[in-house]
Amino acid sequence: MNKMVKTIKEAITLSGLKDGMTISFHHHLRNGDMVAVMVLEAIAQLGISDLNVNISSVFDAHMPILQHIRDGVVTGIETDYMGGMVGRAVSEGILEKPVTFRTHGGRASDIIRGASPIDVAFIAAPTADCMGNCTGKEGPSACGSLGYAFADAMYAKKTVVITDHLVDYPLIGGSIGEDYVDYVVCVDKIGEPSGIVSGTTKITKDPVGLVIADYAAKAIDASGLLKDGFSFQTGAGGASLAAAKYLKDIMVRKGIQGSYGLGGITAYMVDMLQAGCFKALYDVQCFDLDAVKSIKTDPRHMEVTASHYAGPGAKSSAVDSLDVVILGATEIDTQFNVNVHTDSNGYIMGGSGGHSDTAAGAKMAMIVAPLSRARLPIVVDQVLCTSTPGATVDVLVTQCGIAVNPLRQDLAERFRQAKLPVVEIHQLKEMAEKLTGVPKKPVHGDRVVANVLYRDGSLLDQIYNIPVFQA
């Protein structure tokens, strides 16, 4: 048995890929990913068309997909996140079929339960052996965890591993096993290291961000959840990271030994592990080089699959045991619904990722955001797109106060006792509007360009096209 094939084209041909099928990619190489573009180019050259592309996240590095859409090679996209450049084209109507947005957990569970079948999965593997055992922890394009790729590899009809670092069989410390892999291709380069991981993720230096971070850390301290066994997830945004830094200081000062840090992992979470704030990290995706190094060398820093991380169809997942998650928002409305899919003009420039998964699981889901951004208020009457339902969002922290979901009077009471500036979310909206004025609702067209599915697969919202007025 020999799974090694010389070229991506050969692997595609052997996989039996035909017009109308679904292919999949994962996004651990982030904005350094060269694999999706490489595969789509080969597919185009082979004359295969009308493909549905299920890709866990779309980055600006994937811009060439737009030409493949124009050429009819790609006619559908399913994803959990879409960066601004491809997002703009989708918002302007480049695809006839609406994009399907899922959450990171929902995507894995839909693949596993057969609601989102994949014909051919392409796994970008920083290290692999000739039978397809592979890992993200080693190699010139090392990205750490391959968490999102497991469901693809395990449930696709055919699985192709594409690597630029082939090692002798058997790979030691493999992630995805050969039992799921049909073909292996070795290419010169699967990713641009500078795009795969930033050198280090950086704390904000913006004074507004630091005030928000300080309130966020103090609110967590006051929540009653910060005690031995505490578990925590935070995003990689500057204010979120600053909050993690402040939280670490509190935990170290009070001698609190948490249980686990979760999510996309940054240097700050690794630092908290090493400082004894956590006894373990569950890592579905590494955000920086320190995280990649840590997952490779520290057994307490564990790779998790997307299903184990956040799958709503799993018997349980790590988000179900989560105490606190800090999340961002482009908009939040007075019912605490959060938009992370579109910007204030209605253009797609994001997606849920693990946002609504963690909000649903965590005992306290906290949004950190400035009162306004680019002269637009963050708090609105109704979000343009509901990415995460307000019922699962507990707290909004801004530089001008902390608004607590009315469902969580217990938290509001604790914050007040800790002398934190608790305000009504309507007050935050008014404060913002005093600064920015009341913005006009952006104009959208009447064609649905994206369906936003909640983590359980139900339709949560729809995103409409943005009309393009030509001069």
Add this chain to the structure above:
Amino acid sequence: MNKMVKTIKEAITLSGLKDGMTISFHHHLRNGDMVAVMVLEAIAQLGISDLNVNISSVFDAHMPILQHIRDGVVTGIETDYMGGMVGRAVSEGILEKPVTFRTHGGRASDIIRGASPIDVAFIAAPTADCMGNCTGKEGPSACGSLGYAFADAMYAKKTVVITDHLVDYPLIGGSIGEDYVDYVVCVDKIGEPSGIVSGTTKITKDPVGLVIADYAAKAIDASGLLKDGFSFQTGAGGASLAAAKYLKDIMVRKGIQGSYGLGGITAYMVDMLQAGCFKALYDVQCFDLDAVKSIKTDPRHMEVTASHYAGPGAKSSAVDSLDVVILGATEIDTQFNVNVHTDSNGYIMGGSGGHSDTAAGAKMAMIVAPLSRARLPIVVDQVLCTSTPGATVDVLVTQCGIAVNPLRQDLAERFRQAKLPVVEIHQLKEMAEKLTGVPKKPVHGDRVVANVLYRDGSLLDQIYNIPVFQA
């Protein structure tokens, strides 16, 4: 969400177990396993009956299953191996329904592809957390790998983890993830350490066994397969282990760096890893304490699932890359078919385990056996039960010479060049019969007590009842 339940009975009730369903167990606790008996006792007390039991191996420790068969609690058994005590009762007809025998690889693949559905899987877990993340590497009943249990846990409708060592969430270094687990029960004790692993597995001291081992090692050396990258599996029998010891000496002397050792792992394979004979071990089951210690501490010593080990339905498995396997036999016939299911009287006292999986995968499958045992010849005209088809068996090594399957003239030629005593298998049969006489065929009844499935699920052979003559 709380998966912890107080008693096994409560877990059974919550699982929805009903008359006529299938439950499963794995056998990593070997003859020290207390879980299968504990669960069957609870089921009996709950009044549930007519159960089909899919258990990866049946040991003498499972004798109480016989009473549950008599009581109608258990009416079917599917397994890969059945020890002599339960085997005798089955051979004498205690079950109305024939036992289904599979191979270790075939069992996993049949579970995965849905050909062998499980309603409730019971996982004996030496260490677990409250959400069901579990491992065999730690705890008072540590058994090392949980390789055979993965398919059960992943594909059963309900999965119950039973442990005697509960640790804080999240378990570090877990094997089976919480995403597959419904309930967790903590009991006083899941196994008798002395029965789980022998202190150390022992090389034979029998001079006949040592001659066989010496020939076996020399034959491997002469085969052309013993070079850098060499991969190897051996059983835990005394002569097989002695062969491994001699092989190690050859590899060390010649400076050969193999790739991996496979299978049920013993101290001798660990020793070969540490001596540089292999760069990795793939471990589906630990046979002794040294193996348990090694898999816990050495990252090169890797746990594999049964599917990754030997699943015929997997895209590939480790047996597909295997160079040489050394296996035992209770009988081998002149067509090289091997029986490991019954003794020479026709009584069930074994099973394929990974026998036919590895024989099918390995470039050279070598049977080691003495010319006769208990005054019965090992080589016969036709085995009582075909466990492993002769087409996949290459060599028989006895103390009186080495017989090579006519399909492998290449090997015979290499052995002759190395001055090894190559003989025809018919000659070995004649030599044995000169010593022992020609044995009478045992008498069997006309009722099928077991169907032996080949690894692909096809019917390979059937085992008949042994009539019991009462005085």
